[in-house]
Amino acid sequence: MQINFPVDFTLLIDDDKVINFYNEKIVNKHDDFNQVISVNSALKALKYLEDASKGLAIKPNLIFLDINMPAMNGWEFIEEYNKLDTDFTSSIKIILLTTSNNPDDYKRFKTIDLLEDFINKPLSASLLTNLIESHYKQKTV
Amino acid sequence: MVCVLLCFYGLSIHAQTTNQQVKRLQRAIFVYNFAQQVGWPNQVDATQFKIGVLGPDRAIIDFKSLAQKRNINNKPVTVVNFNSVKDVKDVQLLYVNKSFNFDINYILNKISGQNILLVTEDYNYHTTMINMVNVGDSFEYEINNKTIDKEGFKIANSLQQYAISSSQKWKDLYQNSEADLEASKKIEAEQQENLVTKDAEILSQKQQINTQESKIDTILNTVVTQDKWIETLSNQSELHKQRFEDKVKIEQDLEDNIKRQIEFIKSQDQNIISRNLEIQKQHNFIQNQIAEIETKEFILKQKESQLNTQKTINILLITLISLAVLGGILIYRSYLSKKKLNKKLKDKNAAIQKQSLELEIKNDELEQFAYIASHDLKEPLITITGLIDLLVEEYEDKLDDNGKMSLNFISQSSARMQKLIDAILQYSRLGKSKNTTNINCNSVISILKDDLKNVIDRTESTIITTDLPTIKGAELELRLLFQNLISNGIKFTKKGVKPIISIDCNLQSNVESVDYWVFSITDNGIGIPAKHKDRIFSIFQRLHSRDEYEGTGIGLAHCKKIVEAHSGRIWLDSEVGKGTTFYFTIPA
Incomplete structure (x- = not known):
């Protein structure tokens, strides 16, 4: 176990439990990621973040967000997320993780600065490595 | 006498x-x-x-x-x-x-x-x-x-x-006188004798004369009486005089009367004169009126002529107006029919618009369906492939060869299904792009060469292009078009044959003298039998097994859809074993 992980705590938001199971496995396997937790709805994710902002839960460093979800989709989650305290959220990176290769979704992603990246499923070890390379290595250097 | x-x-x-x-x-x-x-x-x-x-x-x-x-x-x-x-x-x-x-x-x-x-x-x-x-x-x-x-x-x-x-009497007289002369001579003698007696007679006559004188006296007396008579007569004449005077008076009265009458007549005269004057005046008035009437008549005539002209003008106007009205009616009728037609056209247009709208909605729905379907189908597939990868990774040691091969097949099938789904998704989205830009085909080909570098290098393919034009279209779609055709040319070659792809273009014009570009992509591949010439442009149509030539069977369907979305046409010439040339047109 390494003491210093580039990503200490990862939050997975996807309505599919199977995907969450798979993604947890992939993330856990990767050396650069420490802890991982998954929620199966955007609402639950918001609740978790509110708790985290109050110190009731662990604050995540990275969020993998699915777009197509029932009740509240990814975009609606972003709107609610923006309402949170920026002091709390500024250190959190959000990456869209979706099966969608719909260019409209990609265009919309480009308009939102707060989103770090747009990744197509399935998640894989190589993808995570690339992600660390592009989003975290620079900081550490 | x-x-x-x-x-x-x-x-x-x-x-x-x-x-x-x-x-x-x-x-x-x-x-x-x-x-x-x-x-x-x-x-x-x-x-x-x-x-x-x-x-x-x-x-x-x-x-x-x-x-x-x-x-x-x-x-x-x-x-x-x-x-x-x-x-x-x-x-x-x-x-x-x-x-x-x-x-x-x-x-x-x-x-x-x-x-x-x-x-x-x-x-x-x-x-x-x-x-x-x-x-x-x-x-x-x-x-x-x-x-x-x-x-x-x-x-x-x-x-x-x-x-x-008479002459007879005369003669008689003459003879008588002769006889008388004789007789008178005799008588003379007798008269001489008678003379004495006559003297005596004269005396007696003298006496008679005296008596006669006395008679004369008596006659004188009668004269006196007659004088008296005359006097009475003169008296009578006095009376007559008085009567005459009376008559004179009466006459004077009459004269006065006459005078009065004359005056009356004079006054009547004056009356008549005044009347005459009045009549004259009236006459003048009448003449004035006549003159006035004449002028009026003249005016009337003028007016009449004016009226006549007006009449003719009116008639002309009426005919003009009626013509105009007729024209108007005709125009109105044509307008009505036009309106009707327009309405029909509008209705039809509306219907068409509605239909096109419906079609658009349906298309959107279809696209949405395809997109969602592909998305929702893809996700479990991805999960499956991911889980298989995990399984293989974590439990490889515990599986025998059959189990490993099964897992491998599952993984391959999942991957192929993913590709098919992606192809469907792509197909559904083709022709939707409305961003037409000027595209330099030369730069498109050079980008493609970079993208396909691995394949080209691996197959040792040669791509020959002439100078290609700049055309209007959707860049991504056109790139996909060229990519599909070039890939096909490389893909469908006999083993050991180095693919040679040549791309050409020339300007032509059709019957309606509209210019268009004709592109040709020629390969030295396996060729396509004539009976399949049309079939190969349909979706998921394959001529070969996946073992021989991999692919989804959707590439040419994509090409057809892209070309038709650019108002072009796609066809091919092919000889089995020698190669195929694909042609497509793009309006200049």
Whole structure:
């Protein structure tokens, strides 16, 4: 176990439990990621973040967000997320993780600065490595 | 006249008694009486009456003596003597006695035209003018009217009355006088005897005269009484005078009346004059009115003509208007039909729009469906492949070869399904792009060469291009088009054959002289049988097994859809074993 992980705590938001199971496995396997937790709805994710902002839960460093979800989709989650305290959220990176290769979704992603990246499923070890390379290595250097 | 007759009568009585002397006087009186009873044509002119006597007649003495006592026609009488007929002139009356044997015809001829009355004695009946004849102690006479009228004399009726009117009588007289002469001579003797007795008778007559004088006295008395009568008559005349005065008064009254009437008439006159004036005025007024009427008539005529012109104008206008109305109606009808057509067209357009809208919605739905389907289908597939990877990674040691191969097949199938789903998704999205830009085809090919570098290098392919044009279109789609065709050219080659792909383009124009580009991509591949020429452009149509040539079977369907979305056409020429040329057109 390494003491210093580039990503200490990862939050997975996807309505599919199977995907969450798979993604947890992939993330856990990767050396650069420490802890991982998954929620199966955007609402639950918001609740978790509110708790985290109050110190009731662990604050995540990275969020993998699915777009197509029932009740509240990814975009609606972003709107609610923006309402949170920026002091709390500024250190959190959000990456869209979706099966969608719909260019409209990609265009919309480009308009939102707060989103770090747009990744197509399935998640894989190589993808995570690339992600660390592009989003975290620079900081550490 | 009675007086004259009395005179004759008296004379005749005297002739009987005083013989020759008396007869001579009688002759003169006869002649004077003739003159008195005859009217001369130019009687007034002469100042005296002249009597001529032809021959040495003693009658001239008788005439002259009578001229002392009598005038003829209030003129003094002179008596002249002519010895021959040719001396006769300047007399009103000529006396000729037959005893001097003057030719009567000669005399008549001579005195003709001199207004001389010829009185003859003892000439034949109706040979002179007035012819006297001795009858006893007196004279008878006859008048030859023929000669008298010829000279223009007018014989008084009384003279005519006592004249002898026929020649027989004349002859008788003549003979009687002869006999009488004898008898008278006898009677004369007897008378001489009677004379003594007559003297005695005269005495008695003187006595008678005395008685007569007394009678005259009585007559004088009667005259006095008559005077008295006359006086009474004069008194009566006084009365008459008074009556006359009354009458005068009445007349004056009448005059006054007349005057008043005259005044009345005058006033009436004035009235009439004023009336006349009024009439004149009225006449003037009427004339003015006539003039006015004439002017009005003129104006009327003008107006009439104006009216006529107006009428014609009106008629023209009416025809124009009716034409315009007709035209308007026609236009309106055509407008209506147009409107109807327009409405139909609109309806149809609306229907079309609705349909196109519906189609768009359907397309969107389809796209959405395809997208969601692919997304939702992909996710479990991805999960499956991911889980298989995990399984293989974590449990590889515990599986036998069959298990490993099964897992491998599952993984491959999942991967292929992923590709198919992606292809469907892509196909559904093709032709949706509306961002047409100017695309330089040369740069598109060079980018593709970079993208396909691995494949090109691996297969040792050669891509030859001529200078390609810049066209209008959606860049991503066109790139996909070229990519698919080039990939196919590389893919479908026999093993050991190095693919050679040549890309060309030229400008052509169709029947409607619209220019378009014709692109050709030629390969040296396996070729396509003619019977499959159309089929290969349908989705998921494959001519070969996946073992021989991998692929989804959707590439050419993509190409067709892209070309048609750019209003072009795609077709191919191919010879099996030698190669295929794909052609497509893009409007210039």
